[in-house]
Amino acid sequence: MILKQAGKTKDVYQCDGMNLLLKFKDDVTGEDGVFNPGANHVGLTMDGIGNENLRMSKYFFELINQSGISTHFVSADLNDNTMIVKEAQVFGQGVEVICRYVAKGSFVKRYGAYIEDGQPLNAYVEMTLKDDLREDPLITSQGLEILNIMDLETYNLITKMTQSICKLIQEELHNHDLDLLDIKLEFGLNTQSNTIMLIDEVSTGNMRVAKNGIVLKPFELSQYF
Amino acid sequence: MILKQAGKTKDVYQCDGMNLLLKFKDDVTGEDGVFNPGANHVGLTMDGIGNENLRMSKYFFELINQSGISTHFVSADLNDNTMIVKEAQVFGQGVEVICRYVAKGSFVKRYGAYIEDGQPLNAYVEMTLKDDLREDPLITSQGLEILNIMDLETYNLITKMTQSICKLIQEELHNHDLDLLDIKLEFGLNTQSNTIMLIDEVSTGNMRVAKNGIVLKPFELSQYF
16 A cells, blocks of 8 residues: 555555545654644654544544534554545645634633633634644634635535534533533545545544543543543 | 823823823834834834824825724824824724735735735735734634624624725825735724724834835835825
């Protein structure tokens, strides 16, 4: 198989046909050796976390697919840490869609004059550009449009899909007495069907989850799935 | 008169009734002694620029008032560097509304992966929070709404007012063969009439203007008005 892209937490290989193979790694994002799902570079390695994230992703992708929302997920091989997915065309060089239930991280960093860490936000959605060099800048729907990254119709559709997906995830976490604080999703265009689908992963790597007010570490969260 | 607020480029005094008096100063925003209308702290002092900015503001506020768009402008005293304005309630701790005709400054800093300095933008409007500490962060209409700074209806109204005002300013500059690159406006609520109006100033301090492709320095621009 041909390595298509070496990612931060996953490597991407071209399969036969229109599918890709994602190889989950044990690298996680963070800073100074501390895990942070909001960070945009690899901060540390955690033995076995790639397998945990794959299992958790499989669980949630199957749940989301069953609910009728399109995802890129086809199948997962937990013995090999690999996932088969449908090929997707990302928006521009990639857009991250953040859904927030509680003010944390970059939101507080930006708007700390108006909100304190930990205050509730009601499934608030915002988008940032994947751009390590420019620290994933926030962008408005008008900005996405003028830079030819995404039109307003797609922006509104992705916002709605995000809120539906996150509601499912939030409810699933609630069943384990876990609280979703915020989550970062990615979407892409299925070029065969010309439809938008959820891509990337749904795991400890892209959500902040708390139990009794304490934010869980990756292995503390993954054990529930 | 009572000093209400010592600003970066203007001091604000409470007049009798509902009016305020703005005293234009010779301080301008910039960095390392270089003028930059996009900067958010005083970078240098330019003898006489307060008077130039007051004259230019008077010119443009009268033009905008005549077009039927509400502003806070009442009168100006060029001998005293003062302007009488209607009192306004700002949104939150103040919101800046930027209208861009050409990609410059913070827009390129954020979106340089997609656009180069100098590329055209078609009266693109974005809003930032006035917050020196957090370097005037960008905010979406949804963000303004969730932080109770501005509702969507007001956001849309201010966006439209901005584009109308900037079209007037752009046309006026064109008459002198000058090109408006970008401009930063402020709006406030006239609490007596409960209507939105343009506030602050319209001068060399809040616009980037070029002649034959060269960005003009404050005194080079103000001489036209």
